[in-house]
Amino acid sequence: MTYCCGLLVREGLVMIADTRTNAGVDNISTFRKLHIFEKPNDRVVMIATAGNLSVSQNVISHVTAGLDNPDTGERETIATVSSMFAAAQLVGRAVRKVRETLGASTEQVNYDVTMLLGGQLAGRNMRLFMVYSAGNFIEATEDTPYLQIGEHKYGKPVLDRAVNFESEIYDSLKLGLVSMDSTMRSNLGVGLPIDIALLRRDAPDLEINHRIDHVDPYFHDLRDRWSVALRQAHLNIPRPPYGKRR
Amino acid sequence: MTYCCGLLVREGLVMIADTRTNAGVDNISTFRKLHIFEKPNDRVVMIATAGNLSVSQNVISHVTAGLDNPDTGERETIATVSSMFAAAQLVGRAVRKVRETLGASTEQVNYDVTMLLGGQLAGRNMRLFMVYSAGNFIEATEDTPYLQIGEHKYGKPVLDRAVNFESEIYDSLKLGLVSMDSTMRSNLGVGLPIDIALLRRDAPDLEINHRIDHVDPYFHDLRDRWSVALRQAHLNIPRPPYGKRR
Numbered sequence: 001m002t003y004c005c006g007l008l009v010r011e012g013l014v015m016i017a018d019t020r021t022n023a024g025v026d027n028i029s030t031f032r033k034l035h036i037f038e039k040p041n042d043r044v045v046m047i048a049t050a051g052n053l054s055v056s057q058n059v060i061s062h063v064t065a066g067l068d069n070p071d072t073g074e075r076e077t078i079a080t081v082s083s084m085f086a087a088a089q090l091v092g093r094a095v096r097k098v099r100e101t102l103g104a105s106t107e108q109v110n111y112d113v114t115m116l117l118g119g120q121l122a123g124r125n126m127r128l129f130m131v132y133s134a135g136n137f138i139e140a141t142e143d144t145p146y147l148q149i150g151e152h153k154y155g156k157p158v159l160d161r162a163v164n165f166e167s168e169i170y171d172s173l174k175l176g177l178v179s180m181d182s183t184m185r186s187n188l189g190v191g192l193p194i195d196i197a198l199l200r201r202d203a204p205d206l207e208i209n210h211r212i213d214h215v216d217p218y219f220h221d222l223r224d225r226w227s228v229a230l231r232q233a234h235l236n237i238p239r240p241p242y243g244k245r246r
Numbered sequence: 247m248t249y250c251c252g253l254l255v256r257e258g259l260v261m262i263a264d265t266r267t268n269a270g271v272d273n274i275s276t277f278r279k280l281h282i283f284e285k286p287n288d289r290v291v292m293i294a295t296a297g298n299l300s301v302s303q304n305v306i307s308h309v310t311a312g313l314d315n316p317d318t319g320e321r322e323t324i325a326t327v328s329s330m331f332a333a334a335q336l337v338g339r340a341v342r343k344v345r346e347t348l349g350a351s352t353e354q355v356n357y358d359v360t361m362l363l364g365g366q367l368a369g370r371n372m373r374l375f376m377v378y379s380a381g382n383f384i385e386a387t388e389d390t391p392y393l394q395i396g397e398h399k400y401g402k403p404v405l406d407r408a409v410n411f412e413s414e415i416y417d418s419l420k421l422g423l424v425s426m427d428s429t430m431r432s433n434l435g436v437g438l439p440i441d442i443a444l445l446r447r448d449a450p451d452l453e454i455n456h457r458i459d460h461v462d463p464y465f466h467d468l469r470d471r472w473s474v475a476l477r478q479a480h481l482n483i484p485r486p487p488y489g490k491r492r
Contacts, residue, residue, distance in 0.1 A: 153432070157432060158476060162477045174483050174486060186402050186403060208488045209490045226407075227407045229475070229478075229479035233476070234408060236471065240419050240423070242454045
């Protein structure tokens with residue numbers, strides 16, 4: 001299993017991904033799911049992946065090595081595309097190509113993948129997309145400034161209630177980490193370490209590119225503080241006034 | 247869709263169920279899913295249902311009208327069983343009976359159901375069970391004092407973090423309502439009105455038996471207070487100290 005989320009707020013972009021992969025609970029491994037292409041003063045493009053690992057790894061290889069653009073005939077890579085929109089199209093083509101290749105298999109395997117693609121090219125708009133298994137994609141907007149892939153349900157309520165486009169970027173990172181923690185508590189298939197990245201809008205390079213491991217004191221403190229806050233929060237709600245229906 | 251939860255704490259039992267059923271988002275109805283059998287000074291037994299409505303309604307009919315107990319040869323109903331354990335066995339038999347009857351159908355229909363069964367008979371232990379589609383069941387314990395059926399993921403993190411066996415019973419009700427609200431916000435298939443019941447341990451009858459509707463002022467206030475509390479909670483967490491990996 002996997003949980004990744006991306007938050008695109010006014011100040012910039014936060015990407016968070018866990019690193020656990022599993023084929024059954026008795027076959028667990030650690031793989032990086034947050035892939036960062038950074039060329040200071042030119043572009044920062046990040047891809048977070050969920051779903052079949054053989055498909056997502058192949059997609060990353062393709063977008064790194066390059067695929068021909070059917071419209072221009074030119075070879076494109078994530079390092080050369082001229083816009084985030086073109087990057088999303090490139091990732092979509094790579095997903096379709098890999099799945100078409102695998103489609104010939106006679107095995108009953110689930111080759112679904114979903115990906116988050118976020119970043120900014122110098123002088124262009126910062127954007128955040130979700131690319132589906134069919135290669136189509138949607139984009140985060142000011143109305144819905146976050147996107148999730150993988151095991152998204154446990155971590156959604158806190159984002160729904162507390163994140164909006166005007167949220168301060170470090171608050172957004174905190175809430176993304178709370179969302180990740182809620183998911184890890186409820187699904188053993190999602191686990192530490194967590195990769196996080198923070199890119200300010202129009203900045204030349206990443207402000208945060210960090211892996212949170214099992215002994216990270218800040219993350220432990222955040223978990224504790226959030227649990228205490230939740231336990232306290234309901235104490236400030238008055239007692240339910242209900243009785244028996246007559 | 248459906249969301250129901252039962253919380254069995256030291257002081258007693260809380261049961262919460264939504265009332266929305268749907269066959270697609272364009273075919274939504276309201277059906278009571280929390281069924282209460284109350285005989286003051288003798289027993290309060292409650293059943294909350296999720297899954298195929300035709301199966302769950304049939305099960306309720308069977309346990310009300312009665313089924314023969316294969317061990318004793320006697321006809322049992324939810325109003326005559328001698329223990330909560332016998333009630334769970336009765337519900338399990340009813341589930342198996344209904345699904346066996348339907349098993350002959352050639353249609354591709356999902357006849358799965360899950361049910362929460364909670365309550366107390368005078369002089370006996372208060373108990374809370376979850377009955378599965380196969381008719382087997384598990385029981386809530388002091389380690390895990392709550393059980394959920396239906397769309398359980400959105401509402402689980404708050405219960406995981408804030409409810410334990412020593413939680414005050416009205417706090418448990420509040421947290422159950424927050425869990426329900428989190429679920430309703432994220433899944434349109436779960437909706438108001440909500441039926442709630444509260445039974446104190448060793449009490450002669452229910453303390454609360456109430457339906458929360460769309461204009462309920464307490465529930466609106468609870469939703470608002472919880473959202474404000476969540477938005478405030480992360481402000482008390484220090485700023486993440488992370489930077490770029492060198």
